Amino acid sequence: MTQTQRFDQEAATWDENPRRVRLAKEVAETIARRLPLARNLKVLDFGCGTGLLTLNLQPLVGTITGADTSEGMLNVLRQKVRGQSLTNVDAFQLKPDNDYAIEGTYDLIVSSMTLHHVQDLAPLFRRFRDHLRDHGWVALADLDTEDGTFHQDNHDVFHLGFERSAFKAQLQDAGFTSLTEETAFENRRNGRDYPVFLITGRKQAH
Template identity: 45%
Template sequence: MDEDAARFDARAAAWDANAHRRKLARNIVTAMAQTGIFARELPNVLDFGCGTGLLTLELADRAGHVTGLDTSPGMLAELSAKLEQAGLGNVSVLQADLAAGDPLPGSYDLITSAMALHHLPDPAVVLKRLFAVANPGAHLALADLDAEGGRFHDDNAGVYHHGFDRIDLADMLAGIGFTGIAAATAATIEKAGKNGLTVPFTVFLMTARKPASCCAPSKL
């Protein structure tokens, strides 16, 4: 197991205790709904970097099936326990490291990710793989921090990007082949700074689509 996965394993049991994280998942789903993503049928959804499944579970009653994917077995164990307790049969978990080349079976009508991109050394590598397994016409919905200069996390270990410039990320998606790219602010998280003052950090939702005329998805 790599150091980043081990770091999240250590945090898994207490992850959901953070009220900001629970509220953020709800805000992201609300922002997604405002784009009209849920107006079409979504037989298969992939939640990349799902963690304990805060977003995954919000999607469960809006899709035929949701796969929660993460590199951390500890995080996925927390999600699996929730699924068993709730008796949800339309959600599954998958441990895989797409950046390392692990296989990703299936194809998807919606791919989501919440606060996971900034933990990837090279997001383009993973986004290309997600593009490959997206069905033609599928939606992509990425939520992450706007550029924040390294002030958001109390510990920046495992944080490879201090948020993102929306234009730069949109250009990256366009270069991969996504179209219809748009972004909006999904939430604002307020945290106490080192000087005791409250600092607001915005989280964007960037949506895009794989062209409907694109080639059939491949299994990577």
């Protein structure tokens, strides 16, 4: 089974895990404290899943677009958007075979718990830069380096979390400045800690 098929299968029950719901809420709250969110901002949530982060940010921004490789995840998000009659949320599928082409230009690109599933971050960070307006932001949440016990099966996990300094260096290489880092979620499970960081950065003007 491919990674995308696995996420397709998990989509229907994804939101039943209260830890995931809490994590997304706390990441959204940390983004809102860290960045000047406003009702005129155009936002992309990369690897949006069922939209847990997307829908927490939706009332605080102008429009928010979810992008994900899993059509199953996107369908759950679309059902929620219809159910809540939201008019400022849309979604599109990312295709691994076209190098995760992103559509549109944004003021802010967010992502939570997705980047450890992406093999090579350098081209993706350059893509984020190319799809941001000048001085636009990224706000990226993921695991600090972990010992391989976070997932039950690591075969489609490309990074066992990240060293914050190396992650920030890759953003800097892609043209982001004003980098900040903080812990967005204290994640304790089975007697172990899996903290989640939020790193923000700003696109340098040309």
